[in-house]
Amino acid sequence: MRKLMMFMVAALWWIPAQATVVAADRPAEYLPLLADKNVALVVNQTSRVGDQHLVDFLLENDVNVVKVLAPEHGFRGDAGAGETISDAVDTRTGLPILSIYGKTKKPSAEMLAGVDTIIFDIQDVGARFYTYISTMHYVMEAAAEQGLAMIVLDRPNPNGAYVDGPVLDLEFQSFVGMHEIPLLHGMTVGELALMIKGEGWIKAADELALTVVPVSDYQRDEAYALPIAPSPNLPNAQAIQLYPSLCLFEATAVSIGRGTEFPFQVMGHDEVPLGEFSFTPRSLPQSAPTPKLQDQQLYGVDLRKSEVRGFDLSLLLEAHQAFKEAGVTFFTAPDFMDKLSGTDKLRKAIEAGQSEAEIRASWQPALTQFKQRRAPYLLYP
Template sequence: MIIKLTVFFKTITLLFSVYLSCFSLTANADEEQNIIVGAERLAQYLPKLTGKRVALVVNQTSTVFDKHLVDILLKENINIKMIFAPEHGFRGMRDAGEKFDSSIDTKTGIALVSLYGKNRKPSLSIMSELDVIIFDIQDVGVRFYTYISTMHYMMEAAADAGIEFIVLDRPNPNGAYIDGPVLEDEFRSFVGMHQIPLLHGLTVAELAQMIKGEHWLKSERNLALTVVKVKNYQRDLTYNLPIKPSPNLPNAHAVSLYPSLAFFEATPVSIGRGTQFPFEVIGHNEVNVGNFSFTPVSTPGAASKPKLMNKRLVGEDLRQVRSQGLDLSLLLRWQKAFAVKKITFFNSPTFMDKLAGTDKLRKAIISGQTAQQIKHSWQADLDIFKQKRRPYLLYPDIN
């Protein structure tokens, strides 16, 4: 009887041990699948900041464990000399295109230097007060989203001043797609600075490496660039942004529609600025495609003066439409409806061409080409880009 009990308890102990082992393996496996953004990997970059005069290029998305990167670094006694603020401001509360001046952050007392006012590139006198710059902003993987233009100018300023530039990487929520026309040099602007497709499939750190490697910086000095990778990241992973990257991109669905709907900014059509669902609806007061109605109103911080404000618009509700990459059918459908009414669709052609990085897209739509024909026209350029970007990838390619 004693022997049988001993064997029984040994068996129970062994089974319990196996259970704990399996639970531990499962927990570790789950933990390894969690995306850990560059800013959270403090051990990778804190040693580079100790004893240095540090500046940050950050906004509301620059969080670490639910705390802002600024607060984390101040707690670590890092000497933050200034904060450079991109479009929408340090707190992300300003309208698209709204210029703002430099000031002082009321919470921390740190100097705020505007990168979206009179100057988009800080002077050498400002840079002389610094030893290292950190860039940590959530991007959405679209060429005309201006945070990457801000990064370019800051990289250039850092190179000119001989200052190290550190990019803390974050996932690209549109990272599975490479599509759209590659920028033509004559259409270069702040909403398109690089010879990359509209959807480039790169994270900001990968793009930073490409900007440096392709010698796109106008500087006589070589940039000291450091990147901190995202742990456990793959391009085809679904990544829901924990904080909206700008006032009019409130959710993952809007982010997925953004590459397709932003072209409507160069038309008379509303895409929901001034509503609770920006970049998820399309509408107009005279030309109607669909039967969904909405009325844009002033919403400070998101759209203080939205297009067609206070007018009842009729159009399409896209909130249940699954978007994958660049969908040209929306533009084609609405352009055709405007043509029937003999109303100009691209009423801001110069802006449209800047967004597209070419005038070929606008002309192709007006001429009646199909989406398939248009997409075929830029395929050769996309193939060249895919080869060119390979040396700069930090994560496995899927294209």
């Protein structure tokens, strides 16, 4: 077991049972660490202390916030997936907003000039390809290299009950998959931060002064409804539950509802009907400016009331079979499929006609090893 001596983790096992309280709502645990510090924030619209944005809360409590580092979807969460984030000034506070999504994903020394402490507080959804954990990786590395303290304010993982899917092969490492973890890793961002440091997945890992403020009264398998949508195309709990199963369709010809009022809750195609439900993707400036199969009437499956949870591989296998029988290309972006999967073995197994049981059996040894590897970093029962 790796030593965690350098980690400052506020353990709360002695508190009696009560409602789950996210770390941001426990200011007594982190405000003392910010006294006389120049603070940079990595935050978005989910970074709330009650009904107030963390930025506003810290300023009201005399914390010297000097800048905001904006991830994918932007500081206020209104930019589309993959849309470049530009530097700006927050009109409410006058704080400079520096983009760390686009050309610059790792904060530079210039961007961090004058900063003593970085706070990361963003709601994650527990899937490896959800890019906020990649942003956290780069921010941690920059903090380590610049000798800055880093505080992660933890939040529950709404898919925390599941550890499933292929473990990433570093040959396929990218911004949508940076770590040797499964597609569904079952960890919070705080736990992942501990693992990233402890496993030496960033440069100068031993130099990083990392503090994780945990959620109180939380178990990873309990249902947790997010109070704020974590990104424009995950508008509700159903989309968040379906996201791990449907995101791989981004590398295929199939639409998963971008450009509709129910993204990541349906699937369909114009030439290969996957069901009787019909929908038509339209251009939606804030969430899907140019959606796949735009303005085409598609036929498929409405999953808004489905019980799909975790990683449902059968959806991918059945759709692939339908396309194969129709003679239409399914994997329209095979390289992207391999990056999302973290391996080319899943795509090749599907193309070879392997069964779901065969495919799942192939990644079980790596999942077992991962569970053992992550054990020292877990904060919650």
